[in-house]
Amino acid sequence: MLHDARLEVHGAGAAWRRIWAMVRRYGYLILGSLPRMVELMYWPLVQMLLWGFLQTHLAATTSLYEQAAGILIGSVLLWDILLRSQFGFSLSFLEEMWSRNLSNILMSPLRPGEYILSLMTISLIRLFIALVPVILLANLFFGFNLFSLGIALGAFFANLVFAGWTIGLIANGVVIRYGLGAESFTWVAVFLLLPICCVYYPLATLPGWLQPIAQALPPTHVFEGMRALVLEKQFRPDLMLVAFGLNIAYFAAAYALFHIFLWQARVKGGLMQLGE
Amino acid sequence: MLDIPASPHNDIGAAPPPITVKDLVKSYGPVTAVAGIGFTIASGSRTALLGGNGAGKTTTIAMLLGLILPTSGKISIFGEDMTRHRYRVLHRMNFVSPYVNLPMRLTVRQNLETFASLYGVARPSERVADLAHELRLDEFLDRPAGSLSAGQKTRVALAKALINAPELLLLDEPTASLDPDTADWVRAKLRDYQAARGATLLLASHNMFEVERMAERVIMLEKGRIVEDGAPAELLSRYGRENLEDVFLDIVRGRQHAMTRDEPGGKELQGAGHAP
Numbered sequence: 001m002l003h004d005a006r007l008e009v010h011g012a013g014a015a016w017r018r019i020w021a022m023v024r025r026y027g028y029l030i031l032g033s034l035p036r037m038v039e040l041m042y043w044p045l046v047q048m049l050l051w052g053f054l055q056t057h058l059a060a061t062t063s064l065y066e067q068a069a070g071i072l073i074g075s076v077l078l079w080d081i082l083l084r085s086q087f088g089f090s091l092s093f094l095e096e097m098w099s100r101n102l103s104n105i106l107m108s109p110l111r112p113g114e115y116i117l118s119l120m121t122i123s124l125i126r127l128f129i130a131l132v133p134v135i136l137l138a139n140l141f142f143g144f145n146l147f148s149l150g151i152a153l154g155a156f157f158a159n160l161v162f163a164g165w166t167i168g169l170i171a172n173g174v175v176i177r178y179g180l181g182a183e184s185f186t187w188v189a190v191f192l193l194l195p196i197c198c199v200y201y202p203l204a205t206l207p208g209w210l211q212p213i214a215q216a217l218p219p220t221h222v223f224e225g226m227r228a229l230v231l232e233k234q235f236r237p238d239l240m241l242v243a244f245g246l247n248i249a250y251f252a253a254a255y256a257l258f259h260i261f262l263w264q265a266r267v268k269g270g271l272m273q274l275g276e
Numbered sequence: 277m278l279d280i281p282a283s284p285h286n287d288i289g290a291a292p293p294p295i296t297v298k299d300l301v302k303s304y305g306p307v308t309a310v311a312g313i314g315f316t317i318a319s320g321s322r323t324a325l326l327g328g329n330g331a332g333k334t335t336t337i338a339m340l341l342g343l344i345l346p347t348s349g350k351i352s353i354f355g356e357d358m359t360r361h362r363y364r365v366l367h368r369m370n371f372v373s374p375y376v377n378l379p380m381r382l383t384v385r386q387n388l389e390t391f392a393s394l395y396g397v398a399r400p401s402e403r404v405a406d407l408a409h410e411l412r413l414d415e416f417l418d419r420p421a422g423s424l425s426a427g428q429k430t431r432v433a434l435a436k437a438l439i440n441a442p443e444l445l446l447l448d449e450p451t452a453s454l455d456p457d458t459a460d461w462v463r464a465k466l467r468d469y470q471a472a473r474g475a476t477l478l479l480a481s482h483n484m485f486e487v488e489r490m491a492e493r494v495i496m497l498e499k500g501r502i503v504e505d506g507a508p509a510e511l512l513s514r515y516g517r518e519n520l521e522d523v524f525l526d527i528v529r530g531r532q533h534a535m536t537r538d539e540p541g542g543k544e545l546q547g548a549g550h551a552p
Contacts, residue, residue, distance in 0.1 A: 003473035004441055007395065008396045008398050009367040009396035014396050017393050020393070021389075022390070024390065025382065028383075029381055099378070104371075104391070107341045107366065107371055109366045111363060266343065269302075269309075
C-alpha cells in the first residue's frame with residue numbers, strides 16, 4: 001500500500017537501525033564487486049612485498065636489521081592501518097558524493113553523528129578485508145607475525161585507526177564545504193604525516209624544531225612504541241596513553257570542525273549542488 | 277513582499293500546519309535568491325511553487341528540507357522550527373527530484389531497503405515489496421539502479437520518496453525529462469497517494485501543464501518574491517487568461533493583470549517585457 005508504512009523512529013534502537021542501514025549500504029558496494037575487493041588488498045600487498053624484500057636484504061647486510069627482524073615490515077603494516085582506516089572512512093563518504101546521493105542522506109532522519117559512526121564501522125570492515133590476508137601473507141613470506149605483538153598490537157591498532165578516522169573526518173568536512181573540487185585533499189592529507197610521525201625511523205632522527213610537532217601527533221607515539229617493542233622487547237603503555245589522549249582531543253576537534261563545515265555548506269547552499 | 281496570511285488554505289484545527297514560512301530570506305552575498313516570502317500550507321492540500329529559472333523555487337524547497345539555512349525568517353514544519361529541530365519531523369516528510377540520484381551500483385531493492393531503514397520503516401522488505409507492486413518495479417527490483425531507463429529511475433525515485441508514507445511530500449519538477457505517458461502516470465500516482473494518505477504536496481515546477489493538473493493552489497515566485505497566490509481558476513480569472521502559462525508570461529514580462537484593462541486608459545496590457 002502506497003500510503004501505509006509503520007514507522008519506528010525514536011530511541012537508540014532506531015538510531016542503530018539507521019547506522020546499520022548505512023553500513024549495509026556500503027557493504028553492498030564492497031561485496032558486490034570483486035574488483036573492489038581485490039583493490040582493497042592490492043596496495044597493502046604490494047607494500048608488504050616491497051618492504052619485506054628490503055628488510056630481508058638489510059638483515060643480510062646490516063647488523064641492526066639482523067637484530068630487529070621485522071621492524072620495517074612491521075612499520076609498513078602499521079602505516080597501512082592508519083592509511084586504510086582513513087581511506088575507508090573517506091571513500092565511503094565519497095561514494096555518496098560521486099553518486100549524487102548525499103542530499104538524500106542529509107534530508108533523511110540520519111543524524112551526522114550516526115553517519116560518522118557508520119563510516120567508522122565500514123572503515124573497520126574495509127581494513128580487515130584489506131589487511132588480514134596481507135598480515136597472514138607477511139608471516140608466510142617473511143616470517144613476520146604481526147599478531148605476535150600481542151596486546152600491544154591492540155593498542156597500536158586502536159590508536160592508528162582513531163587517528164585515521166580523525167583525518168578522514170576533517171577531509172570529509174572539507175569536501176562537504178568545498179565540493180568535489182577538494183577531493184584530492186582526501187587522498188593526500190594523511191601523507192603529510194608520513195615523514196613527520198616517524199614511521200620508518202626514530203623520533204631522534206628529526207631535527208630538534210620538528211620533534212615537538214611530531215610528538216603532538218598520535219601516530220608518532222605508536223611507531224615509537226612499536227620500535228621499543230621490537231628493538232628493546234619493551235611495551236610502552238605510557239606512549240599508548242599519550243597517543244590515546246591526543247587522539248581523543250583531535251577527534252573531538254575534528255568532530256566540531258566537521259559540523260562547522262556542514263553548517264557552512266548549509267549556509268552557502270552547497271548541499272544542493274554536490275555531485276559529480 | 278507579499279506575505280500570505282492564513283486565509284482559506286490554512287489549518288484552523290489544533291494540529292500545526294505542515295508548512296509555515298514567515299519572512300523567509302536567502303541571500304548569497306549580494307545575490308538574493310529568496311526575498312522575504314511567507315505562506316502557510318494547509319494539511320492535505322496540493323500546492324505548486326511556480327516560477328521561472330532563478331525564481332527561488334528550489335532554494336525554498338531546499339530550505340524546507342533543512343539542506344539550506346535561511347539568511348533570516350522562519351520555517352516551521354508541523355510546528356517544529358526547521359533550523360533547530362529538523363530531526364523531529366524529517367521522518368514525516370520526503371522529497372523527490374530528478375536532479376538527485378540514488379546510488380547507481382546498488383540494486384533498486386538495496387536502495388529502497390536502505391532508505392526504508394533510514395526513515396524507520398518497521399518492516400523494510402514488506403514495504404519495498406508493496407511499493408514495488410504499486411509502482412510496477414517488480415521486474416527490475418534486483419537490477420542496479422544505474423541500468424534503468426529515465427522512466428524507471430523516476431518510478432524508483434518516487435518509491436524512495438513514498439517509502440515512509442510521508443505526510444508531507446516535496447517535489448522538485450518531478451516529471452522533468454519524462455515522456456508524456458510516463459509523466460501522466462507519475463502525476464496520477466501522486467494524486468492517488470495524496471488522496472489516500474491525506475498527505476500534503478508541495479510541488480516546485482515551471483511546467484504549467486503539470487501545475488494545472490496537480491495543484492489546487494498556486495504560489496507564483498518571481499525574483500525570489502511571491503507575486504501571486506491563489507487557486508488556478510482564480511488566477512486565470514484575475515488575469516483574463518485561459519491557461520496558467522499565459523498568466524505566468526504576463527507576470528514575468530511585467531504586464532499588469534486583467535483588471536487593469538477595465539480601468540480608464542488601461543486597454544492594453546502594459547509590459548516592460550517582450551511581445552508574445
